[in-house]
Amino acid sequence: MKNLLNKPINSHPDFRLSPRIDQVGAIERASRFTTRSIKTEAKMQGLLMALNMIDLTTLEGADTDGKVKQLCNKAMHLHSTSIDLPTTAAVCVYPSMVRTAKTALKDSGVKVAAVATAFPSGQAPLDVKVADTKFAVNEGADEIDMVISRGKFHQGEYNFVYDEICTIKEACGKARLKVILETGELGTLDKVRRASDIAMYAGADFIKTSTGKIKPAATMPVTLVMLQAIKDFHKKTGVKVGMKPAGGISTAKSALHYLIMVKEVLGDEWLDNNWFRFGASRLANDIILQIEKQLSGAYYSADYISND
Amino acid sequence: MAKKSKKTTWDLSPAPESTSHINIKKQYDLFIGGKFVKPKSGKYFDSINPATEEHICKVAHANEADVDAAVRTARKASSDWQSLSGKERGKYIYRIARLIQERAREFAVIESLDGGKPIRESRDVDVPLAANHFFYYAGWADKLEYAFPNRQAKPYGVAGQIIPWNFPLLMAAWKIAPALATGNTVVLKPAETTPLTALKLAELIQDSGLPAGVVNIITGEGDTGAALVNHKGIDKVAFTGSTHVGKLIRNAIAGTGKKATLELGGKAANIIFEDAPIDQAVEGIVNGIYFNQGHVCCAGSRLFVQESVFDEVLEKLKHRIDTLIVGDPLDKNTDVGAINSKEQLDTIEKYLKAGVDEGAEMHQSNCKIPKKGYWCRPTLFTNVSQSSTIVKEEIFGPVLAIQTFRTVDEVIAKANNTEYGLSAGVWTDKGSKIFNLTSQLKAGVVWANTYNKFDPASPFGGFKESGVGREGGLHGLHAYLKF
Numbered sequence: 007m008k009n010l011l012n013k014p015i016n017s018h019p020d021f022r023l024s025p026r027i028d029q030v031g032a033i034e035r036a037s038r039f040t041t042r043s044i045k046t047e048a049k050m051q052g053l054l055m056a057l058n059m060i061d062l063t064t065l066e067g068a069d070t071d072g073k074v075k076q077l078c079n080k081a082m083h084l085h086s087t088s089i090d091l092p093t094t095a096a097v098c099v100y101p102s103m104v105r106t107a108k109t110a111l112k113d114s115g116v117k118v119a120a121v122a123t124a125f126p127s128g129q130a131p132l133d134v135k136v137a138d139t140k141f142a143v144n145e146g147a148d149e150i151d152m153v154i155s156r157g158k159f160h161q162g163e164y165n166f167v168y169d170e171i172c173t174i175k176e177a178c179g180k181a182r183l184k185v186i187l188e189t190g191e192l193g194t195l196d197k198v199r200r201a202s203d204i205a206m207y208a209g210a211d212f213i214k215t216s217t218g219k220i221k222p223a224a225t226m227p228v229t230l231v232m233l234q235a236i237k238d239f240h241k242k243t244g245v246k247v248g249m250k251p252a253g254g255i256s257t258a259k260s261a262l263h264y265l266i267m268v269k270e271v272l273g274d275e276w277l278d279n280n281w282f283r284f285g286a287s288r289l290a291n292d293i294i295l296q297i298e299k300q301l302s303g304a305y306y307s308a309d310y311i312s313n314d
Numbered sequence: 315m316a317k318k319s320k321k322t323t324w325d326l327s328p329a330p331e332s333t334s335h336i337n338i339k340k341q342y343d344l345f346i347g348g349k350f351v352k353p354k355s356g357k358y359f360d361s362i363n364p365a366t367e368e369h370i371c372k373v374a375h376a377n378e379a380d381v382d383a384a385v386r387t388a389r390k391a392s393s394d395w396q397s398l399s400g401k402e403r404g405k406y407i408y409r410i411a412r413l414i415q416e417r418a419r420e421f422a423v424i425e426s427l428d429g430g431k432p433i434r435e436s437r438d439v440d441v442p443l444a445a446n447h448f449f450y451y452a453g454w455a456d457k458l459e460y461a462f463p464n465r466q467a468k469p470y471g472v473a474g475q476i477i478p479w480n481f482p483l484l485m486a487a488w489k490i491a492p493a494l495a496t497g498n499t500v501v502l503k504p505a506e507t508t509p510l511t512a513l514k515l516a517e518l519i520q521d522s523g524l525p526a527g528v529v530n531i532i533t534g535e536g537d538t539g540a541a542l543v544n545h546k547g548i549d550k551v552a553f554t555g556s557t558h559v560g561k562l563i564r565n566a567i568a569g570t571g572k573k574a575t576l577e578l579g580g581k582a583a584n585i586i587f588e589d590a591p592i593d594q595a596v597e598g599i600v601n602g603i604y605f606n607q608g609h610v611c612c613a614g615s616r617l618f619v620q621e622s623v624f625d626e627v628l629e630k631l632k633h634r635i636d637t638l639i640v641g642d643p644l645d646k647n648t649d650v651g652a653i654n655s656k657e658q659l660d661t662i663e664k665y666l667k668a669g670v671d672e673g674a675e676m677h678q679s680n681c682k683i684p685k686k687g688y689w690c691r692p693t694l695f696t697n698v699s700q701s702s703t704i705v706k707e708e709i710f711g712p713v714l715a716i717q718t719f720r721t722v723d724e725v726i727a728k729a730n731n732t733e734y735g736l737s738a739g740v741w742t743d744k745g746s747k748i749f750n751l752t753s754q755l756k757a758g759v760v761w762a763n764t765y766n767k768f769d770p771a772s773p774f775g776g777f778k779e780s781g782v783g784r785e786g787g788l789h790g791l792h793a794y795l796k797f
Contacts, residue, residue: 026743028763031594041434043329043646051324234593241629265324270637274323 010182010280011211012245014172018207021164025238027195027231036226039267049262053297056261056289057084058092059279061119061250063287064099065126065218074103078110080314085294088301094290095279096149100125101142108146119149119184123174126188126217128153132170139177150174151184153217154201156191164204171208184212184250184283189228190220198228202235212248218285223253229264233271240272249276252285258296261289326639329646331433336420338510341372344380344533345516347387348526354379359535361510364430365643365652365687373509376534378541381501384530385547388472388499391527396469396497398525400456407455407494409522411448414441414487417518421511425483426643428510430652430688431606433644443768444487447786450770451491454791458496461788467795469497470549470573474542477512478555479505479654480609480710486512488785489552490529491770496794498550501530503542505555507655509533540566548572550794554611557708557734557779564782575783575793577611577775579708580736582757583729584614584765585719588622590741594763596630599714602739602765604638604650604692608712609658611780612737614765616705617694618725621718628696628716635679635692642684650712653688662690662711669695669704674715700731708734722747730756735777739765758784 044052062081064073074097081094096117099107107118120142124130130138139150152174158166175183185205189198205213213232216223229251236247249268255261261284268276276282291311298306341358343350355377361370376384395403414421418441425436458467473493477485482504493500504512516531532538539559543551543566553563554577567574584602586595602614619627643651653659670676678691694714698705705715719725729738738757740748748762758776761767768774773789775781783793 025593026589026591028591028594028743031591031597031763034764035594035597041438041646042326044326045329046327048325048327055324269324277324 011180012209012247014175014209015207015243018168019203021168021200021204024196024200024203027199029195029227032195032227032231036230036267039226039270040263042263042266044262044266050297050300052262052265053258053293053300054092055277056258056265056284057293058095059283060094060290061096061098061252061283061285062094062290063097063218063252063285065121069100069103071103071106074099074106075110076314078107078116080290080312081116082111082114084290085311087298091294091297095283098151098285101138101145101147104142104145104147117148118146119151120145120147121151121217123152125151125153126219128155129157132173135170136173136177139174143177143179143181147181149182149184150178151186151214153186153188154205156188159192159197159201164200167201168204168208171205171210175209182211183209184214184248185210186214186217186252188217188220189215190222195227195231198231199235202232203239206235206239206245206247210247212250212283214250214252214285216251216253216285218253224251224255224285226263226267230267230271233268237272246281248281248283250283250285255284255286256288256292258289258293261293326647328642330642331423331426331644331646333423333427333644336423338371338424342374342509342513342533344374344376344384345513345531346380346384347530348520348524350516353377354383359506361428362507362655363427364507364654365684367686370428370510373513373533376503376532376538376541380532381538381541381545384501384532385472385474385542385545387527388501388530389547391525392471392499395499395525395528398497400458403494403497404452404455406522406524407448407452407491410519410524411445411452413518413522414445414448418442418445421483421514423644424514425511426651429479429482429508430643430654432648432651433646434648435606440481440484443770444484447484447487447491447770451495451790455495458791458795461791462795462797465797467496467797469794470796471498472548473498473500473550473552473794474545474548475500475502475552476539476542476555477502477504479508480606480611482508483511483515485554486515488554492785492790493552493794494528496791498794499528501532501542501548503532503534503539506533506535543567550574552793553577560781575775575785576781577783577785578779578781579734580611580613580776580780581616581706581708581732581734582612582614582737582739583616583618583725583732583755584739585618585725585729585741585751586620586623586627587740587742587744587747588620589743590623591743591763592623592626592630595741596627596634598739598741598763598765599631600634600638603714604635604712605766607650607653607690609654609710610766612759612766614737614739615709615714616729616732617714617716618719618728619716621720624718631694632677635694636681638679638681638692640679640681640683640689640691650692653690653711656688658710659688659690662709662713665704665707665709665711665713666693669698669702669715672702672704674698674702674704700728706732722750726751726754733779736775736780737761
């Protein structure tokens with residue numbers, strides 16, 4: 007397998023000079039993707055692709071071994087129908103649940119992603135964040151979803167944020183690193199762009215919108231700005247970075263609109279779960295519902311689809 | 315574990331808008347006095363679908379006698395219409411607006427069939443804006459004394475209106491709505507390549523119960539338009555179209571006492587500064603020149619990019635135009651539709667050749683285009699200067715000419731160095747720069763960090779050879795009143 011691990015780039019630009027974003031224009035462009043009409047074959051292909059890009063997520067204080075095992079079963083076996091359905095890309099859990107998930111998923115190919123670095127607030131000292139990350143990696147996590155220090159970011163300490171991500175990246179070892187910007191706390195699209203640049207230069211393998219604990223979570227304009235940042239970064243450095251919108255995407259239709267956006271901004275090359283993920287807990291079932299509709303011509307009751 | 319799909323690309327499947335709900339007659343007569351009447355000329359011409367070159371229906375060709383009948387009918391209807399209260403006139407206009415909304419899908423489909431524009435645009439731009447124009451002017455009908463306080467405003471009488479083929483229904487709305495609100499009656503001539511939505515509007519006006527003769531719609535070619543302009547019975551000419559024809563009209567009405575508003579050509583400067591939000595600016599370039607196949611008088615056809623960001627803008631623009639889907643106007647995913655007519659396609663191709671012959675570098679998107687019909691790929695030219703033919707002349711197609719600049723003063727001078735002055739665009743993150751440019755650019759509309767945005771409340775019109783008078787907003791009322 008080819009190496010999918012990015013490295014920090016030390017000769018980074020002054021992050022204060024990140025490109026500016028016109029909010030009105032970004033919103034308008036993002037809404038244009040929602041007028042794309044995705045029908046018949048393209049719809050089926052898109053739905054299957056979207057299923058295979060999901061990080062099936064449970065991040066509750068009340069998570070137990072039993073809950074996580076059930077979720078893992080669902081990730082491996084989403085639904086029985088007349089065609090083969092893919093698995094999800096990963097399950098996403100707290101570090102304490104990594105071992106349970108890893109054992110349950112065995113050699114299914116479904117990855118285990120762990121949220122680390124004092125998720126979701128990130129308000130902890132660096133050594134605690136490093137320990138949190140290393141613990142998750144040692145338990146068997148394939149991917150680490152870290153949060154940036156938004157407080158420091160708002161204080162203008164961009165190099166602090168950069169250095170912190172570099173440190174966590176090192177602690178990840180062979181695990182791929184997703185960097186959560188928590189865009190709902192950043193306030194403007196200019197800042198979303200700046201945080202994206204910081205994360206990518208610090209070696210992020212993915213940039214991710216949200217923890218799912220703050221509203222608004224993922225939105226199309228925010229995701230568009232991040233995709234364009236990925237495109238510019240790829241152009242400048244030749245390094246590919248993945249994208250993960252998380253939280254708030256619960257319908258198949260909106261998932262397809264996100265995929266169209268990825269296709270038109272970054273190209274078909276990014277339409278693969280190595281480069282694009284949905285962080286979601288409810289999305290899978292709506293996609294399954296739509297797949298059944300495509301196959302049979304009629305909508306199922308939700309009772310026909312498992313609710314793990 | 316489930317198999318992974320082997321396909322490496324994800325292509326959209328066709329998503330055509332249904333045409334089963336529309337109703338087009340085999341033959342259309344002239345709409346005079348609230349009825350469809352056979353043309354005295356006895357002649358008809360074909361309306362063609364530019365995307366397939368298929369015949370759609372036959373349309374009457376009005377001659378001088380037909381024009382005379384229409385103008386006389388409008389004159390006869392004039393005094394009753396003028397003496398109706400503003401509130402009553404407003405009611406009819408509101409009714410027309412609502413009926414357009416009710417039949418929006420049908421109008422959108424027919425607009426795309428007849429003119430070649432993508433259904434996404436006719437559905438989301440043309441038809442809703444047309445309805446909004448009627449709504450907007452309906453609201454003014456009983457408030458003219460507040461629009462012009464302490465002045466006695468009176469309608470001219472009969473307005474002869476000639477509209478182009480790029481926004482057929484929308485232009486009909488721009489013309490008819492303010493005329494009715496101010497108490498004028500109307501003889502409207504749509505363009506010969508796109509008469510259908512105006513004729514459907516005639517049917518709708520019949521249904522609205524508008525008094526007979528207040529709006530008359532006559533179809534035909536250039537000779538019909540000339541007969542209308544030259545008819546002694548009209549008091550005012552409202553024309554949207556080419557500068558060439560605009561000049562002919564001005565000549566023809568000189569000394570006759572007829573009033574005129576002329577909305578003519580353009581060659582707008584779209585200016586990108588180095589501090590602009592580049593990704594959004596690229597989107598604005600695309601909306602500026604490839605919207606409606608570039609058949610837009612205010613299209614941003616001259617792009618000025620500050621030299622320091624030229625490479626970046628050009629690269630992003632090339633990537634972006636490759637994602638534009640060119641093809642069947644009725645497909646909901648189509649971004650760029652068919653060129654309106656064979657004649658216009660020939661004109662555009664003549665300019666493409668002129669550009670290449672003069673040494674400009676041409677780049678076209680790599681999209682597939684259908685075999686039948688009239689098509690032009692989104693095109694851009696670099697290595698051009700102010701003296702290039704494709705920079706000087708209006709092409710009216712999806713063709714962009716790109717130049718660079720160094721300073722604010724330089725770009726203002728270049729932007730104003732044109733015989734036209736209809737519109738301009740400015741892209742910068744700096745508010746003060748925007749205000750500086752909006753006051754110095756000689757253009758009727760200047761968009762800042764956006765392009766091709768229209769609203770009924772906003773006046774529209776040009777400097778220099780881009781025209782005379784304003785349409786839309788309060789200014790639009792002025793053009794139909796004497797004081």
